[in-house]
Amino acid sequence: MEEKRQCQNCRHEFRIEQEDFNFYEKIKVPPPTFCPECRSQRRMAWRNERTLYRRKDAFGKNVVSIYAPEVPFIVYERDYWWSNAWDPLKSGQEYDFSKSFFIQFNELLKNTPVPNVFSNNVIDSPYTNHVGYMKNCYLTFASWECENVLYGAQETRSKDISDSRAGVNNELCYETINCEKSYRLEFSQDCSSCINSAFLYDCRNCADCFGCIGLRNKQYYVFNKPYSHEQYKEKMNEYDLGSYEVKQKLQKEFYDSLTRFPRRFAQFINTVNVTGNHCRNMKNCYACFDLYDDVEDSKYVANGGLGLKDSYDGYGVGVVCELLYEGIDTGVTGYKERFSIVVYTCRDTNYCFNCENCSYLFGCVGLRNKQYCILNKQYTKEEYETLIPKIIEHMNAMPYTDKKGRVYRYGEFFPPELSPFAYNETIAQEYFPLTKEQATEQGYTWKDPEQRTYQSDIKTEDLPDHIKDVKEDIIGEVIQCAHSTSSGQTASAVCNEQCATAFKIIELELQFYKKMNLPLPRLCPNCRHYARLRQRNPLKLWKRSCMCAGGKSEIRNSKSETSSKFQYTNTAQHFHGQDKCPNEFETSYAQERPEIVYCEKCYQAEVV
Incomplete structure (x- = not known):
């Protein structure tokens, strides 16, 4: 059985299939009233990964926090929050059947201490969040087991890297996206086990390659052409990436060639x-x-x-867990964690925030090693089991209605308007970008950027072109971001990328650039982060057909300045001969995008 329903948020139609109904029955929740995309956006509006502020904690100590100074939360410094010096049950409250559940939960959230950032087992890494087991990391987020990582996101077990995203087991890498097991790899995406290379896309087990796409087990290739060892060395002498001007020119050349090569419909292994x-x-x-x-x-x-x-x-979510639903940052041997935020090693929980190693909780905040609690109040097993059905019935009879008229009964995730974060402080802005006007119209809060009143020491156009000409005294200087303008001591951004308007080079960073022969950046860390985000596909699927038309691809419109249309010529015989490929698939490449998208069989025929 399949049902079509209308999303109460975007009003678009979405499907609920029989297997979905089976899952909802298994965990005892009603079917959703938001479509999958709106559900994802709603959850993400509760996760601030990388927007940091200076504020006072509850004891007057200056801390770096994900909560803006005006957010009325009781903020504890992380180490104190993890200590046994306080008891989260002290903020417990009786369930009030005259109020909406979400109103009561919001009151509890404001009355229960929260850590300034979400981190665990970190050494000398104060400007990090949603991280664990980190050492000497700076402005790195949502990462795990890393050392000497600068400006990273979603990195795992990486060392001595900068400005990278979604990497695993990398070392001495720069500006990489979705790369793994690589060493001295720069300006590359979707690569594995590559060494001493730059400007690669979807390459595997390659060494000493430059500007290449779709290579397998190759060495000494430049823009997909083979060279001898000596020829390769001579060619590399022409490409001095220590120069910002040279780097920009080569980057454009690589992106132009990348647009003309077929893309695999999805990255699957x-x-x-x-x-x-x-x-x-x-x-x-x-x-x-x-x-x-x-x-x-x-x-x-x-x-x-x-x-x-x-x-x-x-x-x-993940790490040996089962039956999780509507969660963000949950799991780690979890079971039946429903509607939860930062919940680990818990069993049979509903609507919890920042809880660990608990079971049978409903609407709790900051609990550890507890069971049978509702709104941080302790109950016996019998009391808990008697009260929970009554609360669920009450949530359905007295739902929360937000400012846009959206109704929240049991089975809906937390309303975004109760989030302590503005929309543009959260990862929702990264995956579902909105303007201030759009966000406000859709019922989200928005935080205007703070007025920057400092004076920049250096403009980006005055930076040395080559890293060899950069002196040690650059450390700590205020550099104006290329995306900002200044008038007197006031700076403002000209982009919609959370621009910091200025940035500094730290000592570890300069050492990295010198060692790797890389020019100084011209953009602030936030603008560089958003530039990487633009290279990744959305979390969305479209039904499409393979674009292989026989011996060539279909003709596509180009983003290149030198050509308006282009067509790829296949280098190998495909299974469908000179006929159009019959394969269809779901892909994260939208129909209107310029890339040539091939099915698995046609793509694999073209990789070298």
């Missing part, structure tokens, strides 16, 4: 019956993104994995 993108070692999963290793029977999940089973609607 060892998957069976899977749709989405960037998936590895998975089966029976639909609309899943950035998941890896032993993931089964899940839908609408992004960023996680590692033993995730039978779960729906999550971001940052």
Whole structure:
């Protein structure tokens, strides 16, 4: 049985299939009233990964925090929050059947201490958030087991890298996206086990390659052409990436060539019956993104994995867990964690925030090693089991209605208007970007950028072109971001990318650039982060047909300044001969995009 329903947020139609109903019945929740995309956006509006502020904690100590100074929360410095010096049950409250549940939860959230940032086991890494087991890291977020990582996001077990995203086991890498097991790799995307290379896309087991696409097990290639060892060395002498001007020219040349080469419809490794993108070692999963290793029977999940089973609607979830639903940053041997934010190693919980190693909780904040609690109040097992059905019935009879008229009964995630974060402080802005006007119209809050009143010491156009000409005294100087303008001591951004308007070079960073022969950046860390985001596909799927038309691709419009249309000529015979490829698929490349998109068989025929 399949049902079509109208999303109460965007009003678009979405489907609920029989397998979905089976899942909802298994975890005892009603079917959703928001479509999958709106559910994802709603969850993300509760996760601030990288917007940091200076504020006072509850004891007057200056801390770096994800909560803006005006947010009326009780903020504890992280180490104190993790100590046993305070008791979260002291903020517990009786359930009030005269109020909406979400109103009561919001009151509890404001009355229960929260840590200034979400981090665990970090050394000399104060400007980080949603991280664990980190050492000497700076402005790095949503990462794990890293050392000497600068300006990173979603990095795992990486060392001595800068300005990279979604990497695993990398070392001495710069400006990489979705790369793994690589060493001295720069300006590259979707690569694995590559060494001493730059400007690569979808290459595997390559060394000493430059400007290449779709290579396998190759060495000494430049723009997909083979060279001898000596020829390669001579060619590399022409490409001095220590110069910003040379780097910009080569980057443009590489991107132009990348546009003309077919793209694989999705990045999959060892998957069976899977749709989405960037998936590895998975089966029976639909609309899943950035998941890896032993993931089964899940839908609408992004960023996680590692033993995730039978779960729906999550971001940052996984590590040996099962039956998770509507969560963000949840899992780690979790079971039946529903509607939760930063909840680990918990069992049978509903509507919890920042809880660990608990079971049978409903509407709790900041609990550890507890069970049978409601709104941070302790109950006996019998009392808990008697009260929970009454609360669920009350949530349905007295729902929360937000300012846009959207109704929140049991089964809906937390309303975004109760989030302590403005829309543009959260990852919702990264995956579902809105203008201030659009966000306000849709019922989200928005935080205008703070007025910057400092004086820049250096403008980007005055920076040395080559890293060899950069002196040590650049450390600590205020450099104006190329995306900002200044008038006197006031600076403002000319982009919609959370521009910081200025930035500084730290000592570890300058050492890295010198060692790697890389020019100084011209953009602030936020603008560089958003530039990487633009290179990644959305968490969305479109039904399309393979664009292989026989011996050539279909003709596409080009973004290149030198050509308006282009057509790729195949280098190998494909299974369909001179006929158009009959294969169809779901892909994260929208129909109107300029890339040539091939099915798995046609793409594999073209990689070298």
